[in-house]
Amino acid sequence: MTLLTFRFAPSPNGELHLGHAYSALLNQKMAAQTGGRLLLRIEDIDVTRCTPEFEAGIFRDLEWLGLHWELPVRRQSEHFAEYREVLERLIAEELVYPAFMSRGEIRAFIAETGGRDWPRDPDGVPLYPPLDKHLPVQERKRRIADNVPFAWRLDVEAAMARVTASLSWVEFTDETMSATRAIEAQPRAWGDVIVARRDIPTSYHLAVVVDDALQGVSHVVRGQDLYSATGVQCLLQQLLGLPQPRYFHHRLILGADGRKLSKSFKDTGLASLSEAGMSPQDVRRLVGF
Template identity: 55%
Template structure:
């Protein structure tokens, strides 16, 4: 008998959960229940400046109120930094990483200069691609700058990584922004030389999600459509690091009255406010179309 499918919900404890989180958590939980699979909760707390224990406690409280149960122990990313370091070491050994030392302000100036010469490409999230020349620094110069204690970001040499990986696809059971579904051809180059770690942050979302999903045996990734394009980077890392490939299902986003995606930063109504106002778990399901 094959092992059961494994689903997960992986929030960051940098704010209170809102309806969008409830939608993703319930879709994963319900899917696991339907196929007698497993449902895991993962706490993505790699950013110590924004993640707080009270938000993590609120995640458990809100999910429990929704009727969601999960396996324990919960994987907290901050407890597994060695896993990400090991992956970075493998990528470095393949010659796929390089440090860039420009500050955010310096990068903004470089982008402005490039844009003055013409259109400078941006990634699917709208951020300009890395415009610097750190990749051309000699190994000796890279080491010299590191020894000075200068801040840096570890970037993936995207062109070299794509040549190594070859053609990449993923199986999409949901759909992308333009209705893409089925076997999707991954195009990670549109993201440029993405950051996989910083001097003071030992991993990035792209790296940690690929490693965590593999180590937890995740077979089905159900998440919002805003992450559809990111799958190309995740599949690239999975291929290079010989990690298993999950099946993906990207779902509709819950939006506010102005049509904008709900977010913690915009002050989207939290589940705790809805609960305090008399909302029931069934009412939440009704609001997000899961009844």
Template identity: 55%
Template sequence: MLLRIEDIDPTRCRPAFEQAILEDLAWLGISWEQPVRRQSEHLAEYRAALERLQGMGLVYPSFESRAEIARLVAQRDADGAWPRDPDGAPLYPGAGTALSEARRQELMASGAPYALRLDMEAAVARAGRLAWDEHGAGPSGETGTVEARPGAWGDVILARKETPTSYHLSVVIDDALQGVTEVVRGQDLFHATSVHRLLQALLGLSPPVYRHHQLIRDVQGQKLSKSTQATGLRTLRAEGVSPTEIRHRIGVV
């Protein structure tokens, strides 16, 4: 097993959080190969992949703030429901692709904040039809050979001015560089696999096999989350719950 610390956002990822992860896993009796890969130590590798996509003409900067995007979405919704991605977030509604190269360079040189987005239509046209090998199941029971539908995500963000990568980009680079052959993760990432297959195809990376599993949910049917004050593993430990009890709770006997 490999352990990867996804700490590309320094404002949200703190050493204390990483230490808590290590302690919780060790308490559960889980061990992993060394060294641990920390994404913050490999930004140059993600930047190189981004530059390859830029060289293909598949990346462009957008300069709208989150507030401006929300306003544009509200305007689009007034004319009929603006499309949402599989996670429920509205697709990018801005005009980044319409800006001239000269105007883009002017704005970037001025220090304006920006996000680097994948031109989804051009990327899909270049990659063609894609699929992945699913050994688990999607939220609706999808299994076996699953057709990738990256277009449902719109022009996803691959990096920002202050961060040369995103989850989508860094995870496929990490998987390839670490020789990952099987990815086991929750069904909340099932649909995002379409974006990952697209990036793998564009960058010439071999796809792993995927196994998406069901999530542990609360009594309302929502996945456990800090934002809903769900009970964390550390709290359960403090209450005297044993590792064996945790495994029974999640169905691992």
């Protein structure tokens, strides 16, 4: 019998807060209830913002909370060669293209053409304009040779044309895992998302589907803020022939002002709560355990 496999996958670009505590504890609880495994993954592909100090803080805070996970811990920054291999497949199959427009150029193009009516993704970010998708091959090569900065973007229409089965995912309706429903994936809502950068051969979307497959993750338990992004990941899973986990997108822990907690604002950091005299049991009660 194959064990169910869960994972908690923080990024070491800030201190863990109460929202992370809830997600980590929920993954541990669901793994324990099913007799499954709990993995810890360090998602540190952003080499400019992720630091060894923040990573050490993750281990410290999770151990303080009483979490236990299997070893070894997978660090994404140690597996760029694996992501590069997958990216090369997408390039060879002409499912991605180099996108050269800077943020300023995107804003200027939208202002000149679509203005406020320009379509936006579920996070409210304007979709990438179609200009680079139609650049001649020689022009693409010239710009790359001239070291013009670019990112690899998924050609979502070309990708959808390759889809051979219904594009959906299985979502658990609550943390008891007693009922599920099928959710229709809508990757087009995100437009041509970034799947890699020139200097980093992956993105969150690409790395997470590769890692989940390589680690045998059967159940992805994460925040509601990533619910819509699952559609993009379902598309990549089908394109790459990867197994699809089952998903549960849990409630978010909000601040007193109703805002989603954020590392950048140092919201309710676990280290600060510990220093203020709170116990792990106090934190568990705060997040509803």
